[in-house]
Amino acid sequence: GIQVEQSPPDLILQEGANSTLRCNFSDSVNNLQWFHQNPWGQLINLFYIPSGTKQNGRLSATTVATERYSLLYISSSQTTDSGVYFCAVRRSGGSNYKLTFGKGTLLTVNP
Amino acid sequence: GAGVSQSPSNKVTEKGKDVELRCDPISGHTALYWYRQSLGQGLEFLIYFQGNSAPDKSGLPSDRFSAERTGGSVSTLTIQRTQQEDSAVYLCASSLAVGGHEQYFGPGTRLTVT
Numbered sequence: 001g002i003q004v005e006q007s008p009p010d011l012i013l014q015e016g017a018n019s020t021l022r023c024n025f026s027d028s029v030n031n032l033q034w035f036h037q038n039p040w041g042q043l044i045n046l047f048y049i050p051s052g053t054k055q056n057g058r059l060s061a062t063t064v065a066t067e068r069y070s071l072l073y074i075s076s077s078q079t080t081d082s083g084v085y086f087c088a089v090r091r092s093g094g095s096n097y098k099l100t101f102g103k104g105t106l107l108t109v110n111p
Numbered sequence: 112g113a114g115v116s117q118s119p120s121n122k123v124t125e126k127g128k129d130v131e132l133r134c135d136p137i138s139g140h141t142a143l144y145w146y147r148q149s150l151g152q153g154l155e156f157l158i159y160f161q162g163n164s165a166p167d168k169s170g171l172p173s174d175r176f177s178a179e180r181t182g183g184s185v186s187t188l189t190i191q192r193t194q195q196e197d198s199a200v201y202l203c204a205s206s207l208a209v210g211g212h213e214q215y216f217g218p219g220t221r222l223t224v225t
Contacts, residue, residue: 092211
């Protein structure tokens, strides 16, 4: 099946700093989503971005499908940004419609 | 409703008992998915439904697991004769249709088997 690798596995920032999280995948995809898992375990949708660039406030994401990677940018980080960030993809074609998740990046933002 | 809902939010059961977990998808979403999240395995796919049909059950970890969906809406995941390794958070998601559509997740059911 498709492989999804996220880096870095852990990231510690001071409030106000910027960061870039990376997601590499091993096959062509027609769905790529970024999630933030909050302290209660809820997966919050950040971006649906199988290709191109999107921005939402302090967060933005870029997916270069031809090179099989996606980047999540967090600017001016806040303590509330802390948590685990997951990248998940669905391989193009075939009949399996599942999302395959990476292992996540644990982000800690200190005041 | 506004989002995907799941019940119960927490379930503690004794080893060997059966449990039922419920998922109510976003209204109008025809596709529904079950995943589970455990410390050792991360987030893994279990099963999906297109309407009431589950074409691929290969993600279910054993024959003790089953799922059904009725009326193209609510789904129930049943685990028979629970084992300690079944302890995990069970997450449900829905999307407008299968394929490259955005999936939205519910809050999960935390299952603890003692």
